[in-house]
Amino acid sequence: MWTDFKKAMIITRREVRDQFRDWRIIAPIIILTVFFPGLMNFTAQQAVDFVGKYGAPIIADRLIPFLLMVVGFFPISVSLVIALESFVGEKERRSIEPLLSSPLTDVQLYLGKLMAVMFPPLIGSFLGIAVYLIGVYRQVGWAPDITLLIQVIGLAVVQSLVMVSGAVVVSSQTTSVRAANLLASFIIIPMALLLVGESMIMFWAKYEVLWWAIFGQAIIAWLLIRTGIAHFNREELLGKELDSINLKWAWQVFRDAFRGEKASPWQWWRVNVWGILKELKWALVLVLLISVGAVFVGITQADVFPIPAGLLDWGNLEEGLVTGIEDFGPIRFFSVQGLGIIFLHNMRAIALDSLLGIFSFGVLGIITLILPFSIIGYFSAIMGQTGLSPGLFLIGFVLPHGIFEIPAIILTGALIIRLGLTLVTPNKDYTIGEAWIRTLADWTRLILFLVIPLLVVAAFLEVFITPRIALALFGG
């Protein structure tokens, strides 16, 4: 690790020196470091004076920390520009090949570039924060408490890391600076949304929430760095000449991966559907553990958010249950229409969770997918609080269809994790795109031939059998 860092620093030092020789990079950093904090000082002073006149000092109290965050962020934005051309720019200038032919490992080369594009803007950011703090202290006597200062510095670091690591991934996977710039919107838009969110937190003055923002961004940055290193490919970097969306090629890869080897239908299913479950072993275990965790989280929330005693009329339980089950919103129990609605609802959930998973390395997809487990845990605990048996609740309301639906959810979760992890897993045999399309083919195959059949059976049971059992147990 130390050797990797030392070697990476050789690249970093050269590139940083190179950047400091380019006025087009240095000028914006200096302006954003010195001029911009001065402007923010002026703004802060004006705001304090103005709101002071009308007895609303709270606005100034919130504005000054917010501006601190802003002056910390602006110099970092320069890092995006530098990072976007880190690899692809060298490729265009045709100076990358001697580096690729040198004994540097992929990790050393990648880290070297990453640090090189991060350090100068980050130093600019810290200087900007310092200039702003000195100015604002001299003008209005405001100084942040140490926790807030650490949070703002932490935010600057993780924001820089997220932008840079995302941009370096783009830079190492595209073939021209132009293409990298076009793809930058995939970084700019989420970062803009993130900043809006952070600004709201700053004005809300719920500074403890900033820790979560720092933590979340640190995780994203780590995943992006891992993605970049995992898919750093000297051959692709040097050999690929054109960025084009080749739908025909993508379809062929998908079709071939989906079809698998020729065999009888049973043999095909055994190899290409059941066989994939072995590859999903660890993902399945992980989702199972997360699901169990979600149930426990649900149980703990029953104490935090108890249902008011008057809301549950246990005296009328039988009548209420019968009415409730027979007329549960849009779902018509004991009807084929209800079966369709439940099945389509589950399919929509799978599609949306998978989509969320694709854009978040699987994380958001899993979180939303396992929400029902928390709800089950919560209601089981509520039942327990009201004197009913949580076990009976599970047997009556969950288990009859859950026997099929829960495995389908866990399987879907594992597939979502796999889709996300493909992006952060090194693959020397396939390009990042090809590896991902092949995983998508696995996802489609398992959803079509395992998850959907399970969900159809589950929907049938949920509409026709579960309500009967629930009625039998609770309806008398």
Next chain:
Amino acid sequence: MIVTENLTKYFKDFCAVDGVSLHVKAGKVLALLGPNGAGKTTTVRMLTTVLRPSSGTARVAGYDVLENSGEVRGSVGVLTEDHGLYDRMHMVEYLDFFGKIYDMPDGKREERILHLLEKFDLMDARDRRIGKFSKGMRQKLSLARALLHSPPVLLLDEPTSAMDPASARLVRNAIKTLRSEDRAIIVCTHNLAEAEELADSIAIIRTGQIIAFGTAAELKEQLLGPGEYRIQLAEPLDGRTLPLPSDVEITKKGSDWFTFRVEKAQHTNPLLIQNLVATDYAVVKLEEIPRSLESVYLQAVNQTTKEGGGHVD
């Protein structure tokens, strides 16, 4: 030092290098000669581990390009087709940067840099930015970078392209010196004279396959047939019969000279001279008619039949 067996590279459906087998021993120079897009650079890139072979094997300085890619890259000095220089850096700074990457100790690195600058006549430009260098100077600097860590294997892609004649001569002489230092060297070039001058053996590559291999003399023999010679006599022939050995084939005749082809020149030419002298012909001069490598190259490249990947040893 460099051993490849059926080295093949596909880019999707396109076969860039097709079953190339090469053996280059220490102290030898192999010239890879071929038109643009023949697969020379792709071969070199596979040997530097930048590209992964689709099939076949390659060992460089004893290391497998797939298994020991780091060691391979550490043992190879590469002069790339593009110079790959950083315009804002100074020359010494640039070489120092690569010296550090190759783990050269401080003192040795400085000494080696100065030695190379001296060797390539770059000392006067040591404090100038690389961006201000001429093409020739850039090429020399790239070569210096390739030699910096004294690698046992050198892969030189067009080493004298864009150079003025004096600089090209300097670089060619440098390469000759390097060969004597027990290095295995592959030179990719379009320059036929250069290939003939520098290389111990020449491999002609076309559409990814080696279509001819040998020393310059062997290639001439293989592709252009037996050598042709010219004899200049002191007096005109005046219709007299020439006392020719049976395997001599006259190709042209003048008043006091004639040219001929012969299969085994070493054996037949002395016999021919003896016969001529014995029959009172006064021989002024016997010389081989020079045959350019260009003819060999064109002959090889124009051959329509291909017999698969050649084996080069």
